[in-house]
Amino acid sequence: MKILALEFSANERSVAVADKQVDGSTRVVSFVRESDFRGVTGLSIIDRALGEAKIAPADVTRIVVGLGPGSYTGIRSSIAIAQGWQLGRNVELVGISSVTCLAEQAR
Secondary structure (H helix, E strand, O other): OEEEEEEOOOOOEEEEEEEEOOOOOEEEEEEEEEOOOOOOOHHHHHHHHHHHHOOOHHHEEEEEEEOOOOOHHHHHHHHHHHHHHHHHHOOEEEEEOHHHHHHHHHO
């Protein structure tokens, strides 16, 4: 399973591509972070992450979106991208709290 994770709610926008293995483990294949995103679109960051992972957009089976709290505009744009992708490719869409992710990472 190929997973695309979007986090646009913070000062740095980030996109990760992960591969969930048959044994249940997940391996991050690519991670792109953009702190100066003036003139850089969310889709260009996604394209860069997928390119580094050597994964076609059609191969993505799940999209995970950070729901904030944070930048309202960033959250809206990542949700819009994810919903459009879900409608176009019929992928699974999962929204998660950005704070929960940070807490889990710190733990």
